[in-house]
Amino acid sequence: MRKGDPVGLPFSYGLFLRRYMGPAKLLINPLQFRLTVDRLSHQLVEEHGDFSESALIGIQPRGVHLASRLRDRIAEITGGTSPLCGELDSTFFRDDFRRRDQPLQAARTHLDFTVEGLKVVLIDDVLFTGRTIRAALDALLVHGRPASVELAVLIDRRFSRQLPIEAKYVGRSVDSLDSQRLKVVWADLDGGQDRVELMNS
Amino acid sequence: MPQFSHQHLLGIRGLDRNDVEAIFETAEQFKEVINRPIRKVPSLRDITVANLFFENSTRTRLSFELAEKRLSADVVNFSSASSSVKKGETLADTVRNILAMKVDMVVMRHPHPGAAHYLAEKIDVPIINAGDGTHEHPTQALLDCFTLRERLGTLEGKKVCIFGDIRHSRVALSNVRCLQLLGAEVMVCGPVPLIPRHFGSLGVKVEHHMDAALEWCDVANVLRIQLERQGSEVPFFPSLEEYHAQFGLTSERLERLSSAPLILHPGPMNRGVEIASELADRGDSIILEQVENGVAVRMAVLYLLAGRLGGSED
Numbered sequence: 001m002r003k004g005d006p007v008g009l010p011f012s013y014g015l016f017l018r019r020y021m022g023p024a025k026l027l028i029n030p031l032q033f034r035l036t037v038d039r040l041s042h043q044l045v046e047e048h049g050d051f052s053e054s055a056l057i058g059i060q061p062r063g064v065h066l067a068s069r070l071r072d073r074i075a076e077i078t079g080g081t082s083p084l085c086g087e088l089d090s091t092f093f094r095d096d097f098r099r100r101d102q103p104l105q106a107a108r109t110h111l112d113f114t115v116e117g118l119k120v121v122l123i124d125d126v127l128f129t130g131r132t133i134r135a136a137l138d139a140l141l142v143h144g145r146p147a148s149v150e151l152a153v154l155i156d157r158r159f160s161r162q163l164p165i166e167a168k169y170v171g172r173s174v175d176s177l178d179s180q181r182l183k184v185v186w187a188d189l190d191g192g193q194d195r196v197e198l199m200n201s
Numbered sequence: 202m203p204q205f206s207h208q209h210l211l212g213i214r215g216l217d218r219n220d221v222e223a224i225f226e227t228a229e230q231f232k233e234v235i236n237r238p239i240r241k242v243p244s245l246r247d248i249t250v251a252n253l254f255f256e257n258s259t260r261t262r263l264s265f266e267l268a269e270k271r272l273s274a275d276v277v278n279f280s281s282a283s284s285s286v287k288k289g290e291t292l293a294d295t296v297r298n299i300l301a302m303k304v305d306m307v308v309m310r311h312p313h314p315g316a317a318h319y320l321a322e323k324i325d326v327p328i329i330n331a332g333d334g335t336h337e338h339p340t341q342a343l344l345d346c347f348t349l350r351e352r353l354g355t356l357e358g359k360k361v362c363i364f365g366d367i368r369h370s371r372v373a374l375s376n377v378r379c380l381q382l383l384g385a386e387v388m389v390c391g392p393v394p395l396i397p398r399h400f401g402s403l404g405v406k407v408e409h410h411m412d413a414a415l416e417w418c419d420v421a422n423v424l425r426i427q428l429e430r431q432g433s434e435v436p437f438f439p440s441l442e443e444y445h446a447q448f449g450l451t452s453e454r455l456e457r458l459s460s461a462p463l464i465l466h467p468g469p470m471n472r473g474v475e476i477a478s479e480l481a482d483r484g485d486s487i488i489l490e491q492v493e494n495g496v497a498v499r500m501a502v503l504y505l506l507a508g509r510l511g512g513s514e515d
Contacts, residue, residue: 089230092242092272092504103508105202105223106230114238142239 027155027182028172028196036171037066040152041073043169044121051083053147054119059136060089060107063124065186066154070123084118086111090135109139116144121169125184127153130165155182155196174198202226205505209328211317212337213378221382225347227501228494235271235496245274245507251304253296254331255281255311260468260492261331261341265308268499274507277304292316293323300324306507309333327506335369335430341467342375344498346383348491349420352463357384362414362462364389364448365424365475367396368437372424372467377403390414391448394437411448415458422465423450426474441474451477465491 028036048054051074058067064087075082091106122136133151140149152169157176176182181199185192203222207215234242250269254262262278269276279299296307308329309317314336321328332338350356361380367373367389380387381404388406389396396407408414415421426444431437438444455461464480466488472478481488 091230092234092244097244097508098248101509102204103505105204106227108230109233138243142237142242 023199025198025200026195027174027198030193030195033194033196036154037069037073040154040169040171041070041077044070044152045074045077047150048083048119048121050078050080053117054121055084055086055113055115056121056123057086057088057111057115057140059122059124059132060087060091060109062126062184063122065189066125066152066184067123070152084113086113088122088136088139090132090139093135093138095131095135111143114144115140115146117147118144120146120149121152122149123152125153126155126157126182127151127165127167127170128157128160130161130163133165134163154184157182172196208506208509209317209321209330210339210502210506211321211328211330213339213342213375213382214337216339216382218382221343221346221379223505224343224498224501225350227504228343228347228497231271231500231504232494232497235493235500241271241273243273244504245269245272247275248305248507249275249277249303250306250308250503251277251279251299252331253279253299253307253309253311255292255309255316256332258310258331260495261310261338264492264495265329265331265340265499268496268503269308271496272500272503274306274503292320296320296324300326306503327509329502329506332371334371335374336371337375338371339375339379340495340499340502341372342379343502344491344495345372345376345422345465345467346379347498348465348487348494349463350383351490351494352487353419355384356380359385359420360388360418361385361420361422362388362390362408362418363422363424364411364414364450365391365395366426366430367391367400367424368394369427369430370424374403376422377405381405388414388417392438392444411450412454412457415450415454415462418462420465421450421462422467423476424467425469426471428471441471445474449473449475449477450480452480452483455480463487467491 056067056071058064067085071082071085087108087110089107089109091104097103151167153167154171156167156170156173158173159175160178176198183197183199185195185197187194203219203226205220205223234240252262252265266276306327308331310331311333314334316333317328317330330337330339346356353359363373363376377387388408389400390408390411393409401407466476470476470481472481
């Protein structure tokens, strides 16, 4: 039996899902995707104004795409200069080191500013167990003491949290099984159109 | 994405291109880490690394120790000068005793070729070879190639010549293998007695004339004359002065060339023997870059090897 399958059922629930619901379901279509990013941008502007005291920081590897989308959209909305935007890698701060067959490959950290005194918005594509965000908080503090830290995510997989971490800005909340996988597809990175898929693996 | 697929780092032999790329990619990130205001990450928290140096070393040992500390590992140091090795204990026994104190990784330098391989068969913690006699010195080769790649973009098709005491150098063998793995053309150059005959079988060019070799190469890796390993009864060359006259790298030699090669030196330098003092001080050599990259590359190796420790637990 697969981890996450309801206990006691006489058949594999994952197999059932795959058979009757197909391999992948479109969770957010391209139009909804654009509207969601728009809404998140407006919420951020509502809270942070012209971003003179704030910074967007995308978490590697997949949060950086959302961060740059939000940066561009926010610049359009405010009509001013685009907000400070950085890329943060949390690999060396993770708590699952030595619990995998292979260590994770680190990605680039690119912050050309210190976060000292800034209102930081951490950005990731999917919030799941919360452990990546925990590691990112540690990685962030190396670069100074921010005035505050908030979290913005495109997808919040509720009921899967292993740590007391919640996002302030959420694109869409999703109830899903642990065995299911979520994929945020970026047009400029993965081809096709921007969308979010739920896969029964 | 390249993965490092070995339990130990005993030599460049046995590694493939993927392993080296994995080390380099990780080292790039660590180079960024050690240039931050806070140069430390918690990855190797709760891992104890033993640095066993059965032979003297300054920079390799310091570099490993710094790498371990920047990764938050606990470090114990051992040098044979002040130990039971002098009382006749065998290598395997010494190391087993140290491991009984719950050490998770071993970094070892030893005067005997193959010591690290021997140990790898006896004990099952990851071992990093920090130089075994005249055999291999993998982390030095990795940091040399990492530095070159940073400077040149790629090593594919580049011409690299290793000058000096090839016979007694562990750096030479590791470098030849690593450079070839990354697609470079390699030449060795030195006095006839200091180049072992079998080097031809590694697929490298052999040259005995300094000027011809300098004209050929894009990169000159100048090795140290290992004064402590020269034959005591029959020397391999008449005198240091004569060596300098024939094989010393000087600015006069470089000025005669159509284009000057990049100069590497793994240290410690014998000024006035294999390299002239004024060249060693010139700003355009990348000798100190090598030292900085040494820490980043060693952090990468430690990280990739330590990360596999818990693999079987889950």
